[in-house]
Amino acid sequence: MEEISSSSTDSFLSDKSAKVFIAGHRGLVGSAIHRRLLLLGFTDLLLASRSDLDLTDQSAVDSFFLQHSPRYVFLAAAKVGGIHANSTFPADFISVNLQIQTNVILSSFRSGVKKLLFLGSSCIYPKLAPQPIPESALLTGPLEPTNEWYAVAKIAGIKTCQAFKIQHGFDAVSAMPTNLYGPNDNFHPDNSHVLPALVRRFHEAKASGAKEVVVWGTGSALREFLHVDDLADGLVFLMDRYSGLEHVNVGSGKEVSIKELAEMVKEVVGFEGELVWDRTKPDGTPRKLMDGSRMAEIGWAPRIGLREGLEETYKWYVENVIRRQQE
Numbered sequence: 401m402e403e404i405s406s407s408s409t410d411s412f413l414s415d416k417s418a419k420v421f422i423a424g425h426r427g428l429v430g431s432a433i434h435r436r437l438l439l440l441g442f443t444d445l446l447l448a449s450r451s452d453l454d455l456t457d458q459s460a461v462d463s464f465f466l467q468h469s470p471r472y473v474f475l476a477a478a479k480v481g482g483i484h485a486n487s488t489f490p491a492d493f494i495s496v497n498l499q500i501q502t503n504v505i506l507s508s509f510r511s512g513v514k515k516l517l518f519l520g521s522s523c524i525y526p527k528l529a530p531q532p533i534p535e536s537a538l539l540t541g542p543l544e545p546t547n548e549w550y551a552v553a554k555i556a557g558i559k560t561c562q563a564f565k566i567q568h569g570f571d572a573v574s575a576m577p578t579n580l581y582g583p584n585d586n587f588h589p590d591n592s593h594v595l596p597a598l599v600r601r602f603h604e605a606k607a608s609g610a611k612e613v614v615v616w617g618t619g620s621a622l623r624e625f626l627h628v629d630d631l632a633d634g635l636v637f638l639m640d641r642y643s644g645l646e647h648v649n650v651g652s653g654k655e656v657s658i659k660e661l662a663e664m665v666k667e668v669v670g671f672e673g674e675l676v677w678d679r680t681k682p683d684g685t686p687r688k689l690m691d692g693s694r695m696a697e698i699g700w701a702p703r704i705g706l707r708e709g710l711e712e713t714y715k716w717y718v719e720n721v722i723r724r725q726q727e
């Protein structure tokens with residue numbers, strides 16, 4: 401059941417005065433969507449930080465939607481973290497994500513939202529899925545154990561969107577991004593994803609004159625990285641053009657090993673010491689390159705290469721995180 405909306409008069413991009421709620425607008429993805437919509441000339445963006453609206457609180461979410469009546473919703477709020485955080489806090493990753501997404505999807509439906517875009521992740525696919533991973537690989541095999549709790553919540557999110565579309569005709573679509581990076585990422589030493597973790601670790605090693613940097617795992621795991629500004633562009637594209645039942649992969653189409661990534665970060669940061677591999681840490685999924693042909697068929701392509709995106713992200717980290725610590 402594929403449906404690609406064709407009417408330009410009724411499309412998201414022809415409705416720039418519409419009220420758009422970006423759930424999670426301070427995060428990596430939400431802040432990139434915010435930047436993108438401002439650049440495109442959207443004039444009525446609805447934003448609420450966690451202290452104003454806890455998205456796990458069902459009645460608060462319901463009241464918020466009834467009070468503000470947004471026309472479009474980007475659901476970019478979630479409990480997010482890297483391999484260590486996912487393995488350490490399984491209860492949070494499954495329960496918080498189920499709560500946030502169910503509350504936002506149901507309140508959107510009940511309050512008459514025109515269209516909602518839900519964000520999943522490439523970790524929804526089986527650990528040993530065929531590569532590149534097509535959308536049809538969902539629920540065809542066992543999940544990667546380090547993030548199965550998060551993955552189960554994300555799969556439930558896709559299915560919630562599909563169920564409301566089937567039963568009620570609610571225009572809720574799902575995008576599955578690959579591993580992301582960029583401005584406003586989480587640079588926590590333990591709980592973040594690999595790219596921001598390495599940016600911070602190499603920067604701190606260079607600053608302190610350390611001789612070694614420890615990198616987790618064997619370095620052989622392969623990952624596909626997408627700059628978050630490319631993702632935001634792709635999400636706006638989907639909001640505008642796609643109303644199909646099936647979720648859509650959003651990736652860069654390019655993979656690197658963690659060893660190659662670590663060497664690249666080392667070079668960009670300018671650290672001159674050695675890399676040491678901590679093999680007691682898990683590699684996680686051996687490979688997760690997504691098949692991006694559906695997005696390509698709809699007419700979208702990423703623009704930012706990994707090296708360029710990494711250089712820009714390191715500059716952002718120094719100018720924003722480090723400089724602020726020094727002030």
Ligand SMILES: NC(=O)C1=CN([C@@H]2O[C@H](COP(=O)(O)OP(=O)(O)OC[C@H]3O[C@@H](n4cnc5c(N)ncnc54)[C@H](OP(=O)(O)O)[C@@H]3O)[C@@H](O)[C@H]2O)C=CC1
Pocket residue numbers: 423424425426427428429430449450451453454455456475476477478479480500519520521522576577578579580581584585586593
């Ligand atoms: N980062 C990545 O590599 C990938 C991310 N994704 C998906 O993209 C989406 C966004 O992720 P990302 O931007 O990286 O995550 P971040 O952690 O950077 O941002 C998440 C946002 O959600 C908000 N939030 C979390 N819990 C609550 C709550 N209870 N009430 C209100 N707001 C809340 C956070 O608020 P606060 O600022 O207060 O903490 C934050 O703004 C998620 O669905 C994630 O699964 C998919 C694939 C890869």
Ligand SMILES: C[C@H]1O[C@H](OP(=O)(O)OP(=O)(O)OC[C@H]2O[C@@H](n3cnc4c(=O)[nH]c(N)nc43)[C@H](O)[C@@H]2O)[C@@H](O)[C@@H](O)C1=O
Pocket residue numbers: 480481482483484486521522523546547550578579580589590591592593594595597598615616617621623658681682683684685
């Ligand atoms: C986007 C996706 O992200 C998560 O899955 P992941 O791809 O395994 O995420 P990761 O970025 O944490 O690790 C990637 C690889 O990198 C290695 N690695 C090396 N050194 C560090 C390091 O210092 N930190 C981290 N985190 N990893 C490291 C690490 O051992 C692994 O081999 C999901 O849990 C889930 O959140 C999700 O959807």
